Amino acid sequence: MKNMNIEKQDxxxxxxxxxxxxxxxIYRQTRAGYYTAIFSSDSAAEAVETFIKESPEFDxxxxxxxxxxxxxxxxxxxxxxxxxxxxxxxxxxADAFYDDHLALIAQKVEEREAIRESVQEYMRISM
Numbered sequence: 001m002k003n004m005n006i007e008k009q010d011x012x013x014x015x016x017x018x019x020x021x022x023x024x025x026i027y028r029q030t031r032a033g034y035y036t037a038i039f040s041s042d043s044a045a046e047a048v049e050t051f052i053k054e055s056p057e058f059d060x061x062x063x064x065x066x067x068x069x070x071x072x073x074x075x076x077x078x079x080x081x082x083x084x085x086x087x088x089x090x091x092x093x094a095d096a097f098y099d100d101h102l103a104l105i106a107q108k109v110e111e112r113e114a115i116r117e118s119v120q121e122y123m124r125i126s127m
Contacts, residue, residue, distance in 0.1 A: 023042045023068055024042070024067060025037050026050060026063065027063065029062040045109075051065050051095070056093075059079070060079055062077060076096050077095060
């Protein structure tokens, strides 16, 4: 009887040790059309910053932030097409945020990057 109780306790301990998926995951489309997870975090700020810095595997490729708690896409990459002076089509990346909180974080990240770039430019000029 004593051995059975020990085995039962070990089984419950292993179940509680299982890891839950992170709150946010970033998926990127491969050329073959599959999606692979490239990043996961419980922090919305980390997920947004990584999403902005990462690039799709190819021009026109998809990438999105998946919210595991809400089971929905919170952000994705959209592509706008414009023409050059010579008439060649060029794709431009535009990030679309479907969650207001993540959109606000993205705005703050972009503002911070603009400040960082202006400080670097000032430092470069002053030297």
